[in-house]
Amino acid sequence: MTAFTTGNPAFTAKELVAMATTHFGMVGTVRPLPSERDQNARLICGEQDYVLKIANPAEDPGQIDLQTATLRHLARVGQPGIPRVVPTIDGADRATITVAGRASQMRLVTWIAGKPLAEEPRSLPQLANLGRFMGGLTRSMQGFGHPQAFRPDFPWSLDHVIQLRDHVADIADPARRALVERLFLRHERLIAPRLPGLRASVLHQDANDWNVITDPADPTRIAGLIDFGDMCHGRTVNELAITLAYALMAAPDLYAAIRAVISGFAAEFPLTEDEADLVYDIMRMRLVCSVCISSRQSKLHPDNEYLLISQGPAFALLERLERLDPGFMVALCRKAAGFAAIPEASAIVAELGNCRTQPILATDPCRAARIALPTVGGHPDMPAFSDRAFDDWMTAQRPTDLPADMPFVGFGLYGEKRAVYTAAHFADAASDERRTRHLGIDIFAPAGTAIHAPMDGVVESVSYNADPLDYGHTLILRHETASGRAFFTLYGHLGGSLPGLCRAGQAVSAGQMIGHLGDWHENGGWAPHLHFQIITSLLAQRGNFFGVGHDSLWDVWADISPDPNLLLRLEPESFAIDPEPSAALLARRRAVIGPSLSVSYREKLKMVRGRGAWLIDHTGRRYLDTVNNITHVGHCHPHVVQALARQAAELNTNTRYLHEAMPHLAERIAATMPGDLKVVTFVNSGTEANELALRIARTALGKKDTVVLDWAYHGNSGGTVEISPYKFKRKGGFPQPDFVQVAAFPDAYRGPFRGAESGPAYAADIDRCLNAIAQRSGSGAACFIAESLSGVGGQVILPVGYLADVYARIRARGGLCIADEVQCGFGRVGPEFWGFATQGVIPDIVVLGKPIGNGHPLAAVVTTPELAARFANGMEYFNSFGGNPVSMAVGHAVLDVIEAEQLPARAVTTGAALMAGYRGLAERFPIIGDVRGMGLFIGVELVTDRETRNPATQAADHVVDQLRLRGILASTDGPDDNVLKIKPPMVFGPREAGILLTETEAALGSMS
CATH class of the missing domain: 3.40.640.10 (Type I PLP-dependent aspartate aminotransferase-like (Major domain))
Incomplete structure (x- = not known):
């Protein structure tokens, strides 16, 4: 055979054919294949093609041993899409030849038919299949070991990427140099300490676009993987990280690409939670590895312009990723791997569903008169929340007979997809998709309305986010669940009183006033309202937080910001428009139900749900039931309902x-x-x-x-x-x-x-x-x-x-x-x-x-x-x-x-408090002639004159109607219908008694 002085193998086609016949018994034609240091050629032999591989004499034979052992292992476990080792005529796995006077290894492996991924258009199904293929390969590699796989000095080993840190100085551009240094610092502080706890195995390490082969009949399907020359032992998740790094370089939508690759990989090889946590950062370190090595090579070989050109896509991707919140990207990777986006999210949600809270407004929004404000399929004449005409429209919706001191609120929906988010900060570098789905609940009320903390907490931040359609004055509180899990609540669109009320680090008590609703000029340019949001992790944000998420990533955002109704406890009807409200239902009832069956109140109420001492109407407003003795142990008591159903x-x-x-x-x-x-x-x-x-x-x-x-x-x-x-x-x-x-x-x-x-x-x-x-x-x-x-x-x-x-x-x-x-x-x-x-x-x-x-x-x-x-x-x-x-x-x-529940004893306590309260009111309101009762069987008789004791029937009717407007269901009894009757469900307690007394006082006061 001919030897070449360059040291690199460079046999002619004729010589390659002859060597294939001599050593492997194969007869065919050859076609050269590109290679940097070795010589590779496609050997075409009829129905089956092969790759003839001649190693550079400088190649470590131990690495060839590793590759051969790997391919044989994968063949034994049945891993598809992998080249198979073809033995020599005498049964060896390779032949030894001479190149430039030095011994070299020649091997023959089967050809994987198809096109390199680099030559096919990208699609999400293709990336999902790529993930599945690499997951299957990783699964097949479990249990395989080889001494030559341990390569601590191998520059492409991600387990030892820190050894490339001195290469940062070789990066010419200062901004890019600073970016890479920040990533090394993050790796050193947050990632490297966790690596020893991850699984390890032998890795392929180079699933780049030219090594991944697609199916010629279906480009979305992965036919195989070639080039096992960069193999080494490392953290198992590195395989996925490397696959991701190459897959994302040509991805228009990074979010979708990440989800496709990781979910595909995990379907074949489930990740551990720690691996899901770290794969995003390890993927970025693969890109760092690439740009550091290419920068060092460029410094050593300044005339090789290709080295700088080849690092361009890696730097472009790093710069694109730098503009994204790394915490969110980790959350996305976790979700794609089958875990909660935020580790504690589900536990936090479970605990918040059972915790005690205080109303966020002075009058509990659950009790306030309200209107649902869906922006899609809602009120056809409703202006946008960013349109100043909204104020007048909202004022026109307020019931004309609602007492002036009773709030009228509008609720904007959690999870609603809105078209109003047009400002630049609702877009990002990852994809063309804008963030449009609302992560909070909006409570629309007049500017200046006081806001109260729903739970004990500590002020995390007070900031002014001044961009148009941002929050304006913004407060974030930090809380802990009963078990000590941290979470946050965000209050956006507050007024200028915020900095004077709260400061970072300040303790806040449940029910404490923490701010006021801001007006247009101070709340980001919105109609006055509160944006209320729960946050299970602040990600990498400080002083601000995303109030809107991507529609396509809603399952990720929902873990980060679960439904704020966990704390507000609003009824579902608060967020929907009833297609058959009270007036329409009353007309239908009158057509088919006898008129002798009466309906309470001048303004008829449509009730849709009951709970404890409360009834809920079709708008989601809760009414305190003070007269329904029929539901003795409370509306829809779970124990009773379960017994009935069972x-x-x-x-x-x-x-x-x-x-x-x-x-x-x-x-x-x-x-x-x-x-x-x-x-x-x-x-x-x-x-x-x-x-x-x-x-x-x-x-x-x-x-x-x-x-x-x-x-x-x-x-x-x-x-x-x-x-x-x-x-x-x-x-x-x-x-x-x-x-x-x-x-x-x-x-x-x-x-x-x-x-x-x-x-x-x-x-x-x-x-x-x-x-x-x-x-x-x-x-x-x-x-x-x-x-x-x-x-x-x-x-x-x-x-x-x-x-x-x-x-x-x-x-x-x-x-x-x-x-x-x-x-x-x-x-x-x-x-x-x-x-x-x-x-x-x-x-x-x-x-x-x-x-x-x-x-x-x-x-x-x-x-x-x-x-x-x-x-x-x-x-x-x-x-x-x-x-x-x-x-x-x-x-x-x-x-x-x-x-x-010891209801008789509770009736004594609550009844005594009620009668004491009413007797106190009688000292201020002479219209109260008598307060009498036992337990929760109470009458308050209204009279025009305490001497004559003449019945004040019209006044009693007025009080009952005022109580209805204030969210209290009351009624009268007695021959002259002048006695306020109090016979509530027996679960009526001190809180309900306090509400009834407060609203009765207001109703009596409205007559003066």
Whole structure:
């Protein structure tokens, strides 16, 4: 063979063909391939082509051993797309030849058909496939080792890139030199200390555009990888970092390219979380490695202009990446690898969902009148938030009857894609995509509106971001969750008061005023509003933060800035426009529902959700419910809802079959009753329960005569309306039935017998009724039915001893006594579980209604075994679903909650606070004539004059309407509808009591 004095192999084509035949038994033609120091040629041999590789004599044979061992390993594990080693005729993996008098290694490997990636157009599917191919290769390399792979002095070893730091001085351009020095500093401080904890393996290390081969039939598919000459042992993630470095050089959209490559790689070879954290910085150090080596070579060989040209793409990419937030790029890499963009994001979100917060405005935005302000598909005439006409438009939306001191707010949506973000700072160097998706919630209110901290925290920064359409005055607070995880809240578009209120490092308490809404000239050029945002990591930002994210990267941004509603706790309706608001629904209802079914308030409310002591309307506004005693343990109590759903999914059928839930609930209820009240019958409503109670009493007595209290109400059926003066004495009523006697209503404040000692006088009126019955029927025996505390009569607490005296008079004539506990039972009046116990009596029959099922159709009648036996006179009593398994499960759940949450005791505390508060208001507002009640059964009677005690009916109606406008659901009772009734769900607590008292004071004050 011919030797060449240059030292580099340079055989002719004829010589190469001859060597292939001599050493490998291959006959074909050759085509030269480019190579820097070795000589490579394509050997074309019919169906299969090969690459003939002749190493430079200076090549370390150990490195050829490494390459050969690697290719054989990959062949054994079945890794596709890798050249296969072709043995010599005598079975060796190489032949030794002479080049320029020195021994050289000649090898033959299979040819990978296709085009280099450099010659094909780029696409995201292609990059994803590149990532998958390199991930598969990395997986195949696990478990492989070779002594020649350890090359600590190899300049391309990223594990030892710090050894190139002295090359920085060789970079000619000062700006580029400073950029690279900053990256070395970051690597030394943040990256190098973490490298020892990463996985390590033998790496290919050179997946550049010319070494990656694409499928000739489909350029998006990767056919193979060639050139294993730069192999070494290193951190496994370096393989991905190097692949990324080359893939990004020609990428128009860096974000999409990074996601495609990493997600593809991780699909085949899952990364560890530490690897996902570091791959971005390691990728940049590969680019640093490239420009440092080329700069040193250029200094050593100043006439070789190619060296500086070749470093151009690497520097261009480094400069492009330098303009991006490195924290965000790490977050993107983490997400692409299958992890949360921010390590603590999910834990922070979980904790914030359960933490205690304070309202961000003086009046909780949850309670404020509001309007949703979607910018797409929203109000067709709404100006842009950056248009000064928006102020006038927002003013026009405010309800005309809303009290001046009540806020009216607008909510801008989190996650909304908006067209208004046109300023330069909403674009970046990574792609052509602008940031358009809103990362906060906007609260629009007048300039100067005070802002309060939702949680304890420390001021992270106070700044003025003056660019048009930026934040203007900006506050960022640092907080910690209960477990010590740090997160941040951002308040943008504040006014000039901010620097005087907050300074960096200052501690801030929950509820503390921290700023005011800025006006146009100080808030970045927006309509006055607060941009409120949660941030799980400030990334690399200081004094400012992204308020808008990329639509295509929303899953990354959502980890960085999760929904601020975690702290605001606004209802979802706050961010949507109801297609059928109250007026439209009312019209539809009137067309198909009978007009006798009334609807509360002049301005009708459309309720869509309930929770605890609150009801939520179609705009998302929360109303404090002060009158709904039906939902005894609170609207939609989770324990009750779960019990209902669980049993409904298992069985619900009629009561002709045995089911253990019915007797068990009867036993639990009977255990709360005194004396011989042990027999329970379940029905579906309080009306039905009163009907059954009357039937039992009348059957036992053998007569229908009934004594009731004036203004009593016991149900809406024909039989109960007959004994309800509240119904038959009013408009649309009928003459008093002859079997009904109406006793004087025992109202010690405004009844016919006034005064604290009026009980005996009222009780004596019972004798008048019984005498009338005796005259009509010859016997004074009758059943007596009364609420233990009067509801519709005006929240009246019966005079002390009244029921004991009445019961004695009724029983002396052979009559029976029925206690209607529909509104006042189950612990509402405090330590006594039943209202009748406050009067020291034991009824013959007790009626239970609404509270027993928390709104579910469930009621009950409790009586004695003797009366139950007398009722069983041969006429079957059957109730298809009174006592069905689902209703029984609900009843058990309600009792569970009453016991577990100690609601009777809470009713005493909260009720006492309410009555004390109302009595305090009475000292300032003479219109309050009387405050009375027990537990959470309270009446506040309004009068025109405390001496005459004339009812102030119109004033009561005004107060109720004012409370509605202020987000309080109230109502009136009493013969003249002048008594404010307070019978809220039993979960009503001190906070709710404070709100009710404050708003009642404002409502009363509005009359002056």
